[in-house]
Amino acid sequence: MHDPNILIVEDNAIAQLTFVQYLRDLGYHNVLVVNNGLEAIEAVRNSEIGLAFLDIRIRGSMSGLETAKHIKDITPSLPFIFLTASTDQRTVQQALDCEPYSILNKPYDLATLQGTIEGAINYRHCQEEANVLNSQFMLNQILDTTAVGVYITNNEGNFVKVNKAYCAIYGYSKPELIGQPFTLVLPKSIHKYAQTLHQEHLTGESEETNGEWQTIDKRGNRKDVFIQVGRIVGDNGQRFKLATVSDITERKDDVRKLTQALDEKDSYAQEVHHRVKNNMNIVSGLLYLQAEKVKDRSFVYNLFQESMTRIKTLSLIQEQLHRSDNFTFINLKDYVQSLVFNVQTSFREQTEKIRIKQEVTIKPLDVDRAIACGLIINEVITNSFKYAFPPSSTDSPQINIQAYFQKNHIHIVIIDNGVGLPDQFNLNNSTTLGFQLISSLTRQLSGAIDVNSQDGTHVYLKFPQ
Structure with missing residues (x-):
């Protein structure tokens, strides 16, 4: 319908002439103008109107809002557009309650007007096409072309409609299913439960939940399906259950x-x-x-x-x-605790004398770095146990261990209050296997280490997280 019959309901003569001219400028010439609601209703009944424009505040016994409601009762698919100069929110809300296609504010913009008219005409055309789909034949075609299983059951729980996809899931033909209880495809152990759920769902006592079910096909094979359910009401008020079934x-x-x-x-x-x-x-x-x-x-x-x-x-x-x-990852705190316990076990005589304080952040560490880090910690603590506390040293020997994460780096700090290292000690020149291991493992971690003596031995290890 390229040039539909357009109805204008407007009581102001100048506004009528102006709007008619707008429509003619846009290429619409089949225009019918009326002054009030009663004439508008008569026009809709006697003429084939494709689109209606209604001033919200027309004079007479019937307002534009009331006129729209009567027109909607006569031709529900007729798109209508309200015209208004008011921006009052209450009026706008009342207009929206009438479900118009659109509301146009005066004065009109031609581009907006044209777009609104074209949209309304397309809407009417699609509505008419949708009405064609309401036939039983068309509905059956729609059901049988969808890839998802669909079934409808009545109040007794018997199949009244199934589509091809549903039949394909379970291996039945339509005649084998229609009239049969929907529990036909369920294990016998849950028949009673499923039927009770069905009745409660149809009466509204409960909402049957969507979800996965284990069902059985015609040959007795297990079928895992996902079911979505809903209620529909027939013309006579009878309730049915509509369900979609996906084979998973x-x-x-x-x-x-x-x-x-x-x-x-x-x-x-x-x-x-x-x-x-x-x-x-x-x-x-x-x-x-x-x-x-x-x-x-x-x-x-x-x-x-x-x-x-x-x-x-x-x-x-x-x-x-x-x-x-x-x-692939281990807990650093648990690992350090285990390492300390291991060293203490190896030096039972010193264990009771040396106090060990641990402050370790709980953080996962990948295995490769944990091994290197653990060997370094082991070497440092072992050296403290072996050399830091000779009999003549402090009365309160202590080793403090810290491990924390800061600025994308892992920091390991081990400090003892023992006798410290020799004056000329240099980690890079050390010939002992333990310190050579520490240097090599630090490079493996792409880290940096500092070892010095100041009121004991201080070891600072830092490597990327």
Whole structure:
């Protein structure tokens, strides 16, 4: 309808002439002008009107708002547009309650007017096309072309309509389903529960929730489906349940297989960590047995003890991973506590004398850096236990350990109040294996370390987070 019959309901003569001219300038010539609501209703009844413009405040026994309501009762699909010079919010809200296509404020802008008219004509055209779809034949075609299963059940819970997709999910034909209870595709154990839920949903006693259900197809195979439900009302007031059904069996099977594979992977990973830890304990045990042979040679014996402590440091990583759900990160606080306990166990005689204070931020650390960091901490604490507190040293030996995160860096601070390092000590020139390990591991961490003596030994390690 390129040039529809346009009705103008306006009681001001000049406003009538002006608006008619606007429409003619825009190419619309089939225009009918009336002065009041009664004439407007008569025009709608007797003429094929495609679009109506109504002044909200027309004079006479019927206002523009009342006229719009009567026109809507006669032709519900007729788009109408209110004309107003008022910006009163109460009036605007009353106009919106009539559900107009639009409201135009005076004076009119031609571009806005043209866009509004074209939009209203398209709206009317689409409304007429939608009315064609209301036929039973068209509705059946719509249902059968959708890829989602759809069914409608009556108050008794029997199928009254199913589409092709629903039949395909369960392997039934339409005649096999129509008239049958919807519980046909459910396990017998939940028939009574499902029927009760259905009745409560239709009567409004409860809202049946959307969700996943396990159902059964014609051959008895399990079908995992996701169902969305709603209520619809027929012309006679009878209530029906409308449900859409999506087959998620393959997706659920994939999730089950993936979950099983992940569980198996976790089991394998736990077994690997367990075996690695056991092997480390075996190596540590062999070193212990070997050390017993040279117990009378203190220097050699101490070398074996240091090696066992380092192996135990590595073993602690495996132990934390074995207890954790995460195989790539460990908790730094728990790890440091374990390292300290390990060193204390190795130096039982000094343990009761030396007080250790720990302030460690709880933060996950990846395994590679945790190993390097742990070995450094182990070497520093071991040195403190071995050399910082000879019999003639302080009466209150103490080691303070701090680990915290700041400015994208991890900071490790270890301070003891012992006798300190030799005057000429230089970490980079040290020939002992322990300090060589500390230098090498610091470079591995891309970090920096400072070791100095000031009222004891102070070690500051910093590396990127």
